[in-house]
Amino acid sequence: MSDNTKLKISNGLNEDKYSVKSKFVNFFLLAMFTLFPLFYTDYYYNIRHDKYYFFLVVTAVLVLMIGAVAITNSDSQSGTKDKAESVPWCKKLSFTDYAFGAFILVCTVSTVFSQDPADAFLGLSGRNNGLLLMIFYAVVYFLITRFFCFKNYVFVALAGCSIAIYLLDILNCFYIDPLGMFASLTDEQTITNFTSTIGNKNLMSSFICVVMPVTVAFSVISKNRNHRIVYHISSAFGYMALMTADSYSGILGLGTVFAVLLIWFSRSVARLKRFFLATTIMLLSGKILRLFSFFIGDKSKGISEFQSLLVYSKIIWAAIALFAIITAILFFADSKIPDKTLPLAVPIIIGSIFVACIIAMLFAVYYFSVIDTKTNIGFLKSFLRFNDSWGTHRGYMWIRSFYIFGDFSLYNKLFGCGPDTFATVFEPYFEGLKHYGDSSTNCAHNEYINYLITTGIFGLASYLSIIFGALKGAIKSASKNPIAIAFAVSVISYAVQAVVNLAQPITTPLFIIFIALCEAVARKQKTTE
Template structure:
């Protein structure tokens, strides 16, 4: 009995870097570099391209890791010390997030079996976005592989920074109608305006940014290597440029909340806060570099650019952008001076508490304004970005209409459908009674609520949504607890937080959601072990 206890409590610090770790890291490198860039025929069938790429690659890795784990468990275990073998208590013990992930899969199975549209629920391909049970099953499979086989190597994050930088650069070039990959061949003018890089439309590009950019920002804060910090900063700059060109409010929302949350998190340690503000300064400056680049192209070559919203123009075109750069630069310089004079200075616990309180007050104020302008004062004209303060059917490119009708659909659903939904990725069928009304907004149909949480509520029911929220909430909670001893935890969970925020106004699909699932799994993997603890500051 005592031997078992000692075995389960032994820290996983002596585990060797084995073949199963290497296989998983190579998989992650491919997912962070090749996967975002893969498109067999420009934008045509791009969703299916990435869907099958992910299924094929993750399927190979799941099988390979299963074989390696089998030999590690039943073989001679040469690649790790006896107490570190696969199958020990630390590996086989299930966490809250593990159970939540299994519950999510179980609900999806039940929902698919009893769906009136079983084939669509299984494949999600006929009228959906390939978010059927098969894709969800692969999500769960790769989640358990990563959480049991991950071993931190920083080259994976360097590959992420480099791979995403290429995607960002393509987006910036496409913004100027420069098409080096020939992605715009055979597209009409409207599609060219909406689609960018090798990701898809602007909303999907924003979703991609909300997964990848937070990771490179936090790695620029935590890496010990100055040369790698430069790589992360360059990637962050290109990412912010891409966010400006993506012209999507979902990305602004996700990254905005992330920036505030990270400010609160880093606010006590000057050594981290200085690097955080350095990255902010670089990103703000990149918006002006984007402006300079477009002006040069326009004046020298007569190139034109796509339109961006007023909020993005604040950073790119207005003088306010220079003011923000100046403020960020001054704060950065002051923090570096303070850190030189008083190394490792830690501020009072009251600092994050005050910042968090101010953020909470700001959120409450915004929500109160939405309620006021939506229910009390419905006549005052709200222009530009202020239009988000009035929620009605036309809100958010008629997302308001889809959300309101989604609640109506849920209210009219049978008891079973309230619990288990209509089947994964079958929103098209549930919403079809409202297609006629939807035409007044220019759409003849839709297959998503443009709110991931509402979409899950309709398609996999209350049980499915609760399971999904448990996965996300459990991941974030464990990461926060672990982050005090292992900074890699906050790096990985940053993608989870940012994506989860933008998901309020965006959709799940096999283009960017697989990357989100990878970081859910990586966050849980770090929470289970000490990987990366000594490699980051």
């Protein structure tokens, strides 16, 4: 079987047992990776609801199709009975499975005993993140983890669709609107909020954080040259879209991913050369964006100061030259000594530097927020000085959220006020938001604080356990099955940007899918072993 159709980068996911149920799961993934991001009905007016209902419908269709196969027994395998069938069902469940079950149980209790169970069930006062959506997430998770089988076309299609999403975002930044999406918006809405077919600029950054890590990782680990070209193109457009999305959450998520991938690939010269090639291409794409901006007269919505440094600064040419030289050296070294493995000390040193940088950043935030609150630190104030105004007044919402949690009863501390009912308990602080130009909010703009308030300690703990369990299984499997790292970095990227972003039915379903894919690879690897 050719490299286009059979997975050769790993023996962990064989395609010889590609069942009907697996086909249905891959069709579902194909729909979520291509149609879902592009789908809308009335421009930006209903875009969240459009994607919410799209996800519910395609999930329901998947359940019906797999259910029909199970009822008719048309997917039975010939030959001897699988040894796993004799194992009790409870022993087949992983840590992540139990964590997901616990999360749904906590959300159910939180919904039933909330002030408005109907609101908590549907997420009417929030962003549709009620119990119903959580149940659908659990269904998708369990179906993917049980029936996923790797096929290249699914992820090549994801890369291809993402190029279209990224290109729309880039064009929209320069007021080029091929879909006519801006026609019904005010000038202020066009400039500050909406882009591509994703919606809010923060959600666009969230989409980039989910998809771009996958394409970068596959551009390194894929053995098919044509596929790698597609992944490189997607990553380059993703980098340009990240520059124009005008949101620091994307920089936070992708910055973490590049550090993780550098550490992960640092022992293999063959993979390290491809990683530096991918990085060089992306940095060059930023300069291509600058050239595009120049030819249309620099008329754009504007790019944040940090992104402007990466696009407009001449210093970046030095970085591009450095990465290009490193890439050339690595290609030369790999040609002379194929499959060369570097000492274990290399990733340890890189990882130590990364950890030291995180500690230094945290100390800087503490220093300029508590010790030195007067020194003018320019645009770094947005990052390093935490107060009510920090992060487009996220500081105000986070601090008041902890006030609310402190006033909660013991029950509410454990189970929260009900899924996606943050607005209900935050209403006393709406008046203070007017100082920042807002009259209300329905989320904390930090997923973890939001889950703490709405589902309590138990809900947040189970949610974090889902992420931890999926990442643990994927990283453990990645040494034998490299595609696991492509799924893991997507989860890492989303989880990091979620510190300053929000859960919603536009990009969070994709995050849940990659959590499921992490667990699916780990489950398959465990079965194989």
